[in-house]
Amino acid sequence: MKTLTIAAGALATSLVCGAGAAHAQGKTITLCWAAWDPANALVELSKDFTAKAGVNMKFEFVPWPNFADRMLNELNSKGKLCDLIIGDSQWIGGSAENKHYVKLNDFFAKEGIKMDDFLPATVYAYSTWPKGSPNYYALPAMGDALGWTYRKDWFSRPELQAEFKQKYNRDLAPPKTWTELKQVAEFFQNRQIDGKTVYGAAIFTERGSEGITMGATAALYAWGLQYDDPKKPYAMAGFTNSKDAVEALEFYKSLYKCCTPPGYTNAYMQEGLDAFKSGQVAMQMNWFAFFPGLSKDEKVGGDKIGFFVNPAQKVEASTLGGQGISVVSYSPNQAEALAYIKWFAQPDVQKKWWSLGGYAVHKAVVEDPNFTKSAPFAADFLKAMGGVKDFWQEPAYAQLLLDMQKRVHDYVVADKGTAKEALDLLVKDWQKTFTEEGKI
Amino acid sequence: MRFAEKVATVTPAAPARRVRSLSDRTIAWLFIAPTIVLLLAINVFPLIWTVRLSFTNYRANRMNVPLRDVGLQHYNDILTSPDVWAAMQVTARFVIATILIQTVLGFALAWLVDKKFRGHGLWTTVILLPMMLSPAVVGNFWTFLYQPQIGLFNYVVSFFTGIPPSSFQMLGDLTLSPWAIVLVDTWMWTPYVMLICLAGLRSIPDYIYEAAEVDRASKWRQFWTITLPMAAPFIMLAVLFRAIENFKMFDMVNLLTGGGPGSTTEVASITLKREAFEKWRTGYSSAFAIILFVTVFGLANIYVKALNRLKQR
Numbered sequence: 001m002k003t004l005t006i007a008a009g010a011l012a013t014s015l016v017c018g019a020g021a022a023h024a025q026g027k028t029i030t031l032c033w034a035a036w037d038p039a040n041a042l043v044e045l046s047k048d049f050t051a052k053a054g055v056n057m058k059f060e061f062v063p064w065p066n067f068a069d070r071m072l073n074e075l076n077s078k079g080k081l082c083d084l085i086i087g088d089s090q091w092i093g094g095s096a097e098n099k100h101y102v103k104l105n106d107f108f109a110k111e112g113i114k115m116d117d118f119l120p121a122t123v124y125a126y127s128t129w130p131k132g133s134p135n136y137y138a139l140p141a142m143g144d145a146l147g148w149t150y151r152k153d154w155f156s157r158p159e160l161q162a163e164f165k166q167k168y169n170r171d172l173a174p175p176k177t178w179t180e181l182k183q184v185a186e187f188f189q190n191r192q193i194d195g196k197t198v199y200g201a202a203i204f205t206e207r208g209s210e211g212i213t214m215g216a217t218a219a220l221y222a223w224g225l226q227y228d229d230p231k232k233p234y235a236m237a238g239f240t241n242s243k244d245a246v247e248a249l250e251f252y253k254s255l256y257k258c259c260t261p262p263g264y265t266n267a268y269m270q271e272g273l274d275a276f277k278s279g280q281v282a283m284q285m286n287w288f289a290f291f292p293g294l295s296k297d298e299k300v301g302g303d304k305i306g307f308f309v310n311p312a313q314k315v316e317a318s319t320l321g322g323q324g325i326s327v328v329s330y331s332p333n334q335a336e337a338l339a340y341i342k343w344f345a346q347p348d349v350q351k352k353w354w355s356l357g358g359y360a361v362h363k364a365v366v367e368d369p370n371f372t373k374s375a376p377f378a379a380d381f382l383k384a385m386g387g388v389k390d391f392w393q394e395p396a397y398a399q400l401l402l403d404m405q406k407r408v409h410d411y412v413v414a415d416k417g418t419a420k421e422a423l424d425l426l427v428k429d430w431q432k433t434f435t436e437e438g439k440i
Numbered sequence: 441m442r443f444a445e446k447v448a449t450v451t452p453a454a455p456a457r458r459v460r461s462l463s464d465r466t467i468a469w470l471f472i473a474p475t476i477v478l479l480l481a482i483n484v485f486p487l488i489w490t491v492r493l494s495f496t497n498y499r500a501n502r503m504n505v506p507l508r509d510v511g512l513q514h515y516n517d518i519l520t521s522p523d524v525w526a527a528m529q530v531t532a533r534f535v536i537a538t539i540l541i542q543t544v545l546g547f548a549l550a551w552l553v554d555k556k557f558r559g560h561g562l563w564t565t566v567i568l569l570p571m572m573l574s575p576a577v578v579g580n581f582w583t584f585l586y587q588p589q590i591g592l593f594n595y596v597v598s599f600f601t602g603i604p605p606s607s608f609q610m611l612g613d614l615t616l617s618p619w620a621i622v623l624v625d626t627w628m629w630t631p632y633v634m635l636i637c638l639a640g641l642r643s644i645p646d647y648i649y650e651a652a653e654v655d656r657a658s659k660w661r662q663f664w665t666i667t668l669p670m671a672a673p674f675i676m677l678a679v680l681f682r683a684i685e686n687f688k689m690f691d692m693v694n695l696l697t698g699g700g701p702g703s704t705t706e707v708a709s710i711t712l713k714r715e716a717f718e719k720w721r722t723g724y725s726s727a728f729a730i731i732l733f734v735t736v737f738g739l740a741n742i743y744v745k746a747l748n749r750l751k752q753r
Contacts, residue, residue, distance in 0.1 A: 069717070076501040076720075098502060207700040263588035265612030265701045395502070399719040406523075406703060414614055414702020436497075 028056040032082035035061035037293045041356040075100040083331040086323045094395035096129035101137040101326040122361040126324030138324025143361035145384035146319040152306035174308035185259035188282035200259030201283040202275040211268035221317035223248035241423035249419040253412045291377040292357040307377040320388035403429035494727035501720040514727035527711040546633025554641045579695025586610040633678045640674025
């Protein structure tokens with residue numbers, strides 16, 4: 001073990017030294033990520049790295065529904081496709097324990113990259129394993145959280161304003177609580193606007209990957225969900241299936257039943273975007289990452305769109321998205337990959353990253369006095385990132401996630417059992433998994 | 441000297457002598473050896489390896505975790521899991537429904553095509569088209585056809601029934617979604633059943649019908665006493681092929697519903713895929729695969745014995 005530690009230390013040192021003197025003219029490194037709007041911004045940004053370091057960049061972008069499968073297979077098979085990977089926050093535990101990612105502590109220390117320069121929630125979620133420990137396996141690359149968009153132009157119509165005020169005795173405005181959100185959604189459901197039937201809200205209901213879990217946790221977190229006892233890790237009974245959690249899940253189901261478009265049984269990011277862009281829904285749940293694109297959309301962008309942070313209920317909280325950038329242990333180009341991270345961590349690069357549509361979480365960007373005015377959704381993004389909560393980041397996260405997908409989808413979409421039964425079964429599933437993992 | 445004899449005298453004899461020194465049995469083994477090696481490598485070894493893994497805690501995404509024997513724990517977990525039994529029930533319902541419908545429709549189509557009406561060749565080709573398509577293509581375009589707001593299927597139903605097209609969802613409704621899959625599978629694979637039944641119908645000699653005509657047997661009686669019994673082995677063969685295929689049905693269900701809504705259409709192979717390649721419980725999924733294999737193999741054997749008995753009659 002000692003020999004292994006020394007060898008690992010020697011390897012890390014050699015990598016760090018290599019990164020410091022990246023004489024890599026003409027070399028090409030591959031960055032792997034999901035295929036979505038921010039990835040295009042990163043391609044644009046990375047041209048500066050190529051110009052500066054002389055390292056060419058290749059990109060492997062995989063559509064979201066296949067992203068986890070494709071990339072985790074690549075890592076598990078010790079593939080050399082990716083030199084750099086922008087992986088989901090939940091992968092950090094497995095990737096650190098299975099040594100898929102290079103540990104970056106020595107590199108950060110040598111290059112003067114300080115984790116204190118990034119938003120604390122993102123460092124905790126995207127970089128550390130074990131959680132909260134000063135062991136870093138990624139640099140926060142893309143902050144993200146679940147937020148909401150709404151049709152500002154519909155909300156501002158005087159006749160709708162008057163009708164809403166008469167019915168609910170308050171202004172038709174972005175909701176502050178989930179109860180208000182449901183009222184607004186009910187108000188718009190099946191309403192005729194410009195000769196077209198519209199619906200209340202597009203929410204996540206997808207079964208296959210992570211959709212319905214990400215959507216339902218937006219409600220569960222707002223009701224104050226704690227997965228386990230803070231004093232006794234992995235003790236989930238009475239926490240995951242608490243009274244408030246049951247109430248939150250029942251509420252999410254009622255929102256799905258009352259106020260979503262027809263056929264909305266398996267919808268995630270793209271279906272939400274389609275529903276909103278085609279003028280089908282008054283509100284849409286989606287990741288902040290899509291908001292720059294929506295803001296510029298010809299049909300629904302500009303003055304027609306508004307944004308709001310995930311509504312509170314008992315507490316203010318948002319589901320965490322986003323990713324950190326890591327160096328893949330099996331890459332033959334680790335020196336160049338580390339040089340990319342060093343370049344990417346610079347405040348100027350981070351500022352440009354934000355200006356191109358990437359969600360930089362460097363304090364030089366988000367603590368700039370003008371940041372909240374730099375985009376119509378910037379203030380909400382900052383607020384959301386102040387109260388994010390993430391799913392389990394354990395090495396067994398995929399199993400934990402699929403269990404939740406099944407239990408929640410069975411209850412919300414397939415009308416199977418009650419919310420209490422669904423969460424009780426989920427606790428049993430998770431207890432079994434953690435027992436297999438040797439954690440309880 | 442004839443030309444053939446001349447050629448024989450100039451042809452070198454050495455190689456022929458070498459081959460002649462091998463026994464027929466050795467030569468036969470030499471010919472089949474590559475196939476046997478290939479079969480062992482591709483079929484038998486993975487099967488044995490899967491059996492071995494099914495008794496361990498092995499996970500393909502955690503190579504660094506020490507391998508531990510868990511005995512029959514996975515088999516016990518699977519056979520006592522309500523979720524697995526639910527998936528098996530969904531599979532059984534799907535297999536029974538598709539086979540019943542496809543057999544009746546397939547045989548009816550074969551009987552019609554066998555009548556040799558004008559243009560029957562063209563119609564046979566048209567009927568066979570769906571089974572020539574890739575399941576991935578079929579799954580994708582039926583997903584669009586079933587779309588409640590823009591899909592053609594809902595509009596066709598609406599045209600005939602007057603129900604608003606977006607008032608029902610074939611893939612999202614708990615009652616309709618299993619039938620949506622049955623419909624697509626029937627559309628795609630009924631031609632296959634038809635083809636096998638057609639072979640059965642064409643194998644019945646004409647003189648039997650002629651003898652029946654002489655005995656003044658009605659068409660109805662001819663059908664029940666000649667056509668159906670003589671085509672029965674072919675029908676049973678079609679049922680066997682379709683049952684095996686549909687027991688392990690994956691692609692179509694995955695593309696159409698992904699097992700949803702909830703777990704309404706989660707057939708056994710979808711559960712197996714989730715356990716093996718999403719949860720990475722390789723040992724557990726190996727045990728599940730073995731159970732499915734034994735089930736199919738056992739049922740198919742019983743069926744084949746019944747089929748042989750029927751042929752002997």
